Amino acid sequence: MLTLRHSLFAVALLGVSLPAGAANWSLGAEAGTTGFGGSLSYRFNDNLALTGSYGGFSYDGIDHETDDADYEGDADVDVYGLTLDYFPFAGRFFVSLGAVRPDIAVQVVGRPKAGGSYEFNGRTYTAAEVGTLEGKASLGDSVQPYLGIGWRGSHAAGLGMFGRLGAFLTDAEVDLHATGAASDPRLAGDVQREEDDLQDDLDDYGFYPVAVVGLEYTF
Secondary structure, eight states, X not given: OHHHHHHHHHHHHXXXXXXXXXXXXXXXXXXXXXXXXXXXXXXXSSSEEEXXXXXXXXXXXXXXXXXXXXXXXXXXXXXXXXXXXXXXXXXXXXEEEEEEEEEEEEEEEEEXXXXXXXXXXXXXXEHHHHOOEEEEEEEEOSOEEEEEEEEESOSSSEEEEEEEEEEEEOOOEEEEEEGGGGGOHHHHHHHHHHHHHHHHHHHTTOEEEEEEEEEEEEO
């Protein structure tokens, strides 16, 4: 808490030390890989700004295949961000460092492969034996670091464009279950193996890419 108070005090001093015309607010609307949303930015001086942002979307066209089953489902994405933007040349290009709070949830339903059967861990099961196969995955529900770059069309008051490119880390968790596994310990173990494979697939990415463009008004 002491460190946070010191940081806020330093920011306050920075703002006080600037002439009134040097501080600009920018309110923007944006779209990109984090969905549709908006941002609010405060420019302390020619080199430094603080930006808060939000983006989100829902997608119901997930179609994922493994060697064992086919999965269909939907995703809900909400990403909240707070970054410190540094303009090294006091121009339009900036580097961003900050934190995001992603809430990315995926729900899927498993379908049998061609022939009406599943194959888990090298064993074949009929659709009747497996029952309903459902899964949930989360790509992050905690604060994660963010690093990126960006470009702003203008510092002057009025309308302008902006863009951001970056990435934040993800922390994937997968939960897969089949109703038939309750009465079949071997199936339960094989479904667990499939869950582990899906977990590995998500862990291979490790980060979520951010590519955003938008329109903002500076005042």
